[in-house]
Amino acid sequence: MLNEISDLVQLNPLDNVAVVIRPEGLETGDPWTSGDLRGVVAMAIPSGHKIAVRAVGVGEPILKYGMPIAVATRPIQAGEHVHVHNAAMPEDHFRETSVPITSAKESGWADLPGTYLGYRRKGRPNGTRNYIVVAATVNCSATVVKLVCRHFQGQDLRARGIHGIIPLTHGSGCAQTIGGGAYQTLNRTLAGSIFHPNVVGAVVIGLGCEGTTFQSICASRSGDASWEDFPLERMDIQECGGTGPAVAKGIELVAEMLDHLPVLEREELPVSDLRLALNCGGSDAFSGLTANPALGVVSDILAFKGGTVALAEIPECHGAEGLLIQRAASPQVREDLLRVFDWWRAYSQRHGVTLNDNLSPGNIRGGITTIVEKSLGAVAKSGSSPLTQVVDYALPVMGPGFVLMNTPGFDPVSVTGLVAGGCNLVAFTTGRGSVYGCAQAPTLKIATNSSLAARLAGDIDFDAGRVVEHGETAQVGAEIYHQLIRVASGETTSSERLGLGWEEFVPWAIGETL
Numbered sequence: 001m002l003n004e005i006s007d008l009v010q011l012n013p014l015d016n017v018a019v020v021i022r023p024e025g026l027e028t029g030d031p032w033t034s035g036d037l038r039g040v041v042a043m044a045i046p047s048g049h050k051i052a053v054r055a056v057g058v059g060e061p062i063l064k065y066g067m068p069i070a071v072a073t074r075p076i077q078a079g080e081h082v083h084v085h086n087a088a089m090p091e092d093h094f095r096e097t098s099v100p101i102t103s104a105k106e107s108g109w110a111d112l113p114g115t116y117l118g119y120r121r122k123g124r125p126n127g128t129r130n131y132i133v134v135a136a137t138v139n140c141s142a143t144v145v146k147l148v149c150r151h152f153q154g155q156d157l158r159a160r161g162i163h164g165i166i167p168l169t170h171g172s173g174c175a176q177t178i179g180g181g182a183y184q185t186l187n188r189t190l191a192g193s194i195f196h197p198n199v200v201g202a203v204v205i206g207l208g209c210e211g212t213t214f215q216s217i218c219a220s221r222s223g224d225a226s227w228e229d230f231p232l233e234r235m236d237i238q239e240c241g242g243t244g245p246a247v248a249k250g251i252e253l254v255a256e257m258l259d260h261l262p263v264l265e266r267e268e269l270p271v272s273d274l275r276l277a278l279n280c281g282g283s284d285a286f287s288g289l290t291a292n293p294a295l296g297v298v299s300d301i302l303a304f305k306g307g308t309v310a311l312a313e314i315p316e317c318h319g320a321e322g323l324l325i326q327r328a329a330s331p332q333v334r335e336d337l338l339r340v341f342d343w344w345r346a347y348s349q350r351h352g353v354t355l356n357d358n359l360s361p362g363n364i365r366g367g368i369t370t371i372v373e374k375s376l377g378a379v380a381k382s383g384s385s386p387l388t389q390v391v392d393y394a395l396p397v398m399g400p401g402f403v404l405m406n407t408p409g410f411d412p413v414s415v416t417g418l419v420a421g422g423c424n425l426v427a428f429t430t431g432r433g434s435v436y437g438c439a440q441a442p443t444l445k446i447a448t449n450s451s452l453a454a455r456l457a458g459d460i461d462f463d464a465g466r467v468v469e470h471g472e473t474a475q476v477g478a479e480i481y482h483q484l485i486r487v488a489s490g491e492t493t494s495s496e497r498l499g500l501g502w503e504e505f506v507p508w509a510i511g512e513t514l
Contacts, residue, residue, distance in 0.1 A: 009289065009468070010034045010053060012066030017050040017082050019064075019285060019367070021468045023451060026051065032079065042079040048285035048367035048431075048449075050082040062087050062369075065288070069319075069373035082369070089356045089370045109304050112481060117266040117489035118273060119161075122229065126273040127197040128424045128442060128488045129163045130264050132257060134203045134250060135194055137217065138173025138210035141237055141246075145169050145205050146502070148250035161264030162200070165254055166439040168193055168505050173212040175514045182511025184220075186212055189394040189507040191220035192420030194232075197275075198440050200264065201231035201257045205250055208238030231257050266490060272306030274488060275397055277423035277441065278381040279312065281411035284366025284431030286448040288377020290467035290476075291429035295446065297477025298427065298484065299383035299402065308399025310423055311382040312407040312414045314344050318355040319372030320379040324404065329386040336390035340406045358409045362432040381429065393508050394420035411436050412506035415443075420507075425488050427480070435459050437495020438504060442487050445494055446480065459494050461487075 007026065008018040018034045020026050030041040037053045045051050050064065056076040061068035070087040080086070119127040136145045145167045152165040168190065176183045194202045194217065204214045214234040233253045240246040278295060280287060299309040311317075317324065321341050328334035348355050356371045368374045388401040394417045397403050405421055407414040411434065415426060419441045426441050428434070431448035433456045447453035450465030462483055467476050487493055495501065 006033065008032060008034045008051065008053075011064060011289075014066045015063045016052060016054040016056055017062055017064055018053050019289060020045050020047055020049055020051055021289075023047050025049070037078070039079045042077065043081050045081045046367065050285075050367065050369070052076045052078050052080045052082050054078055056082075061090065064373060065376045067372075067376060069376065070370045083367070084364060084369055087369050089354070089372065108478075109301050112301060112305075112478065113485045114271055114305055115268045116271055116274065116485050118269040119264055120267055120269065121197060124195075125197040125275070125422060125424070126269050127199075128274075129198040129440075130161050130200045131163055131198055131440060132165050132201045132203070132254060133168050133194055133196075133199050133440070134165065134205060134254065135168040135190060135217075136170065136173070137190070137204060137206035137212045137214060139169070139171050140174070140207040140210065141205045142167075142169035144237055144243060144246045144250060147247045148203070148205070148254060149502075151247075151251045152254065157258070159263075160258065160261065162258065162261070164439075167502055170505065170507050172507070172509055172513070174210040176211055176512060177514070178211055180511060182509070182513075183211065183216075185393060185510060186507050187216050188220045189416065189420045190217045192394050192396070192422065193416070193440065193505070195221055195224075195230060196419065196440060197422060197424045200261060203233045203235070203250055203253045203257070205246065206234070206236045208236035231261065233257065270306070271302065271485065272400060274302060274425055275308040275310065275399060275423045276302055276484070277310050277312070277415060277418035277426040279411060279415050279418070279426060280316075280378055280381065280429040281434035281436055282360075282430040282432035283363055283368065283374060283378070284448060285368055285373075285377075286366075286465070286468065287429055287431045288373075288380055289448070290473075291431070291446045291448040291464035292377050292380040293473050294464050294467060294476040294480055295381045295427055295429060296383035297474055298481045299381065300385050301477070301481050303383070303385040303401045306400050308397060308401065308403060309382065309385075310397045310403045310405055310418050310421065311379070312405040312418055313378065313409040314340055314406055315355045315358040315371065315409040316378045317341075317375050318344070318358075319370075320375040323376075323379055324387060327384070327387040327402070329388045329401075333387055333390055337387070337404065340390060340404075343406075366432050381427075391421065393417045397421040397423060408508060410506075412504045413508050415504070416506050417508060425484060427484060429464070430460075433459070435495075435500065436504060437493070437498065437500025439501025440505075442493050443495045444480070444484055444487055458498070461494050
């Protein structure tokens with residue numbers, strides 16, 4: 001929680017930088033104060049960026065959150081702007097940390113809602129929405145899939161309890177080694193997205209000669225008897241006689257499925273049924289001060305009530321491994337966690353890049369200097385509960401409690417994996433502004449600053465900016481929790497009203513294309 005309301009906030013007494021929180025930033029010659037430290041601003045510093053509150057020598061660490069986020073590349077005096085012009089990634093890798101994890105406070109949490117109005121499923125996880133999906137096995141059938149779905153656009157299916165007919169299309173499905181890693185990843189992502197808690201039926205459309213097939217997708221769920229009664233149809237374009245007949249056949253199959261589905265109604269269910277995907281995109285320096293810590297409160301509340309929260313975006317945890325290692329609930333979880341981070345280091349080296357390359361130009365303009373700084377803010381979304389499971393991309397998120405999934409930092413790819421893993425609700429924080437929305441799982445968009453919330457009002461559901469103004473992290477977190485319960489119960493999000501999500505299904509394309 002922020003502990004000082006002024007033009008600056010120093011997050012830890014050990015820090016040699018503070019964050020400028022004055023909306024218009026600081027000008028050269030402005031006086032500054034941070035606790036007992038004070039001085040004069042040496043140069044203009046934008047809002048969200050860092051000011052040195054103590055002198056830092058060349059090669060010395062830049063400390064924020066009580067941890068090294070960078071090293072000085074030239075002498076820095078108190079009052080100077082600290083950013084990429086005078087700071088860089090530390091060469092040493094800080095895997096362990098002595099920074100303590102503050103345990104979540106449970107006071108008053110028992111009085112927060114313990115139920116939501118959802119959809120009970122027979123023999124499988126309960127949902128927050130009801131969709132029929134039309135899925136492509138291969139990119140060659142993507143256009144047919146979208147044409148089938150467009151036929152139902154504008155039709156009001158709410159009387160039947162159906163929220164829409166949505167496409168699952170992608171850029172792969174063939175020219176891969178059958179049984180190889182890329183093949184397995186795509187098949188399990190499609191399977192998890194088709195057999196999802198928010199899906200009540202599916203039509204799978206192939207071309208007819210591809211590697212990924214209806215059979216290979218279903219085989220990814222082999223041994224899972226809970227899906228035996230799931231309404232599922234298949235068709236191939238080649239068997240239908242081409243594009244036109246295939247579109248007509250797909251429309252017919254969806255219409256028949258709609259006719260045979262019972263009217264679906266909400267009922268009161270425990271929040272322990274909720275699996276919340278945590279993600280961020282278009283981050284700025286305020287992300288780690290406002291929205292992400294507030295979402296961390298939500299994560300701890302939901303874990304306390306028996307629900308599941310899933311963090312991902314492993315490159316955006318780089319440098320914050322120590323915080324996660326401390327929270328491992330068992331030696332096996334710790335081992336799984338280290339395995340994932342070691343894989344990413346080898347992966348980046350193989351491609352001749354560094355994980356610091358994850359930073360976007362927007363992140364840098366927003367005041368984030370290194371991936372370590374970004375990661376320390378990003379991991380705050382997960383709160384302080386024990387880490388109970390580490391899973392590979394698109395594998396089932398079991399829970400309860402805090403789970404970590406191995407995904408890239410790219411938002412659509414990350415959320416696609418989390419939702420394929422069974423998450424039925426998404427909380428998405430943004431500081432620079434993201435228009436992301438998931439079609440399958442309602443996505444609550446949380447702004448890190450009030451300026452963004454006003455500027456992108458049509459895309460933002462919640463303004464967490466007042467954490468900076470009033471230091472109300474716990475209160476804002478409780479409010480986000482209430483809104484998530486309302487969304488899980490049927491309140492529409494901005495991205496749902498805008499119809500986002502048709503292009504945001506992006507399975508991780510890792511591996512060969514032959």
